[in-house]
Every structure is written in structure tokens, then in C-alpha cells.
Amino acid sequence: MELKKIYTETEERMKKAIEAIRKEFASIRTGKATTALLDGIKVDYYGTLTPLSQVANIAAPDARLLVIQPWEKKMIPEIVKAIQKSDLGLNPQSDANVIRLPVPTLTEDRRKDLVKLVKKITEDGKVALRNIRRDSNEALKKAEKSKTISEDDSRKGLEQVQKITEDYIAKIEELLVKKEQEIMEI
Secondary structure, three states: OHHHHHHHHHHHHHHHHHHHHHHHHHOOOOOOOOHHHHOOOEEEEOOEEEEHHHOEEEEEEEOOEEEEEEOOHHHHHHHHHHHHHOOOOOOOEEOOOOEEEEOOOOOHHHHHHHHHHHHHHHHHHHHHHHHHHHHHHHHHHHHHHOOOOOHHHHHHHHHHHHHHHHHHHHHHHHHHHHHHHHHHOO
């Protein structure tokens, strides 16, 4: 019972770490317009910082353009200001009803910088997985010390936690390869 609980907890925490990496990857611009680019942008909505998706409709009609249609027209200047302040490097163009956000193609240098950033995020993710592994291993050792599980079960548990960790590190590597290809694709 104790072992299954530790395995389940380890897997749950590692799934959350992978999901966090996926979200970070989605917010990195690859030269293709995707609504996920604007996920981190917050707009001043009557004195409260509100996610852009809660004050406007966001669409990607083609691979090089995002269209933002605020629900209130007076929000247009606030949204433009929030996008300009973000580190996306995009230049919003607004008219009376909508904001157009052209997504320019990336230069070779910018692509290489983005690959470095993606690799750093991947490394941070691996560190997070190793920390989760360490916590699980400590829980196993504590359970063995308190005689809740046997020495053999503890050894098997350590091996199983290591296997789970290796599986999730492989998943992170897969995400890295896909994102790298996406960034380097012209």
C-alpha cells in the first residue's frame, strides 16, 4: 500500500512538471501565429490585471496573423499597451474594432536564441524531476526506517522511482526535440 501511494504521488508530481514545461513551450514564439503566444499577457481591466483571453476573443486566421477582438472597444488601447510591454517583440496594429498582430518570420540568430531558451527550460524541468525523485526516495527510506516496508521493498521502490524518473525525462526530451524542430522550421 505504502509503495503504491509513493509511486502515484511521484507520477502525479512529474505529470504536473511536464505540463508546466508544455505551457512554457507554448508561450515561446516560433514564427507561427498561435493563440497560446498571448496566454501570459494580462490587461488592466478596471484596475485589475486580467488575462487577455478574459477580455477579448483571440483568433489565428492564418499562420502569420493573430486577431484580437475585445468585448469592449475602450479596452483596445489597454490591450495594445500590454502587448507592447510584453517581451514577445510583436507590434500590434489597431483600428476601431480589432487589433491585428502580425507575427514576423524569425531570423536565424533569434531562432538559435530561442533554441537555447528551450534547452534551459528543459534542463530546469529535468532538475524538477530529479527533486521529485529525491523526495520520493526519502519517503521510501523513511518508510523503511519506520518498518512500514521491508528493506527489499525499499530497494524495489527505489528502482521503480528511478524508472518513473527516466520515463519522464524521456518525455521532456521528446518535447525538446519537437519544439526545436518547430523553431528551426522556416
